[in-house]
Amino acid sequence: MSDNASWASSPGVRRSMRANRGRDTGPELAVRRELHRRGRRFFVNRRPVATIRRTSDILFPRKKVAVLIDGCFWHGCPVHRTWPKRNSDFWREKIETNIARDIETTRLWEAEGWQVLRFWEHQLIDEIVSTIEARLDE
Numbered sequence: 001m002s003d004n005a006s007w008a009s010s011p012g013v014r015r016s017m018r019a020n021r022g023r024d025t026g027p028e029l030a031v032r033r034e035l036h037r038r039g040r041r042f043f044v045n046r047r048p049v050a051t052i053r054r055t056s057d058i059l060f061p062r063k064k065v066a067v068l069i070d071g072c073f074w075h076g077c078p079v080h081r082t083w084p085k086r087n088s089d090f091w092r093e094k095i096e097t098n099i100a101r102d103i104e105t106t107r108l109w110e111a112e113g114w115q116v117l118r119f120w121e122h123q124l125i126d127e128i129v130s131t132i133e134a135r136l137d138e
Helices: 011-019 026-037 088-111 125-136
Strands: 043-046 056-060 065-070 115-120
Touching: 026 056, 026 065, 026 125, 065 088, 065 125, 088 115, 115 125
Parallel strands: 065 115
Antiparallel strands: 043 056, 056 065
16 A cells, blocks of 8 residues: 555554554563463463464463453554544554454354453553463463
8 A cells, every 4th residue: 555545543543553563562471471481381372273264362271271462542442442543444444344253253253262361451450460370260
């Protein structure tokens, strides 16, 4: 897509949005560091189900636990969700599509026997890690 036909409302918005990471975000790295510090080993950015083209942020295959840490903006956090004023139709559709895909992903993985743990980026790292460990230790 050329800059002239961009979805962004300005070149600055386009630069900012293109700089957003799809993986290895700050919250993901913090959770992974704490899990590793506590002796937990896992896979990163891996498909729980090979035939379903979606990846988890953190994966524990032996326990069949998939962890996702969702960004508040991109995944429509009910606490922190905001609707941009510029290109509002585009962004509303984008975020609502992400929410629907998240629900479908959870349903598909659970149907294959996986336990899916979803967290918001604003949750406390110790709270996230303690929840993951409790599930792994069941």
